[in-house]
């Protein structure tokens with residue numbers, strides 16, 4: 001079936017959203033994420049052991065650099081938070097009790113603002 005362009009965009013977006021809930025916040029016409037002190041600190045404490053400088057010591061193909069994340073369908077803070085909640089093989093799972101949503105979001109914004 002051939003959909004008109006906006007329809008195709010929405011369809012693609014919904015497919016990604018189903019996986020990552022990445023469509024809950026349109027990132028158009030929104031200011032880019034900002035790296036906060038707290039986000040940086042939490043990243044250092046929770047993530048940097050495996051992701052030093054936005055790299056990945058366990059799976060070098062899964063770094064946190066913007067272009068790499070985008071290739072893997074992660075373009076928003078929500079997409080990164082989703083990965084913390086439901087990680088892939090080799091990554092620690094961070095649930096709400098470990099890193100509450102507000103902090104998870106600060107970490108995600110720090111990542112998007114810092115690693116390009």
Ligand code: HEC
Pocket residue numbers: 043046047048049050051056058059061062063064068069072074079080083084087088089090091092094107108
């Ligand atoms: C024990 C090591 C480890 C820790 C700690 C860890 N990660 Fe990961 N991370 C991984 C591995 C291994 C992968 C590849 C598997 C996957 O895609 O989930 C990964 C993948 C990711 C990805 C997807 C990267 C891509 O290019 O697709 C994101 C986003 C991510 N981690 C964020 C985080 C955040 C945020 C934290 C801290 C809250 C964190 N990780 C802590 C090991 C870790």
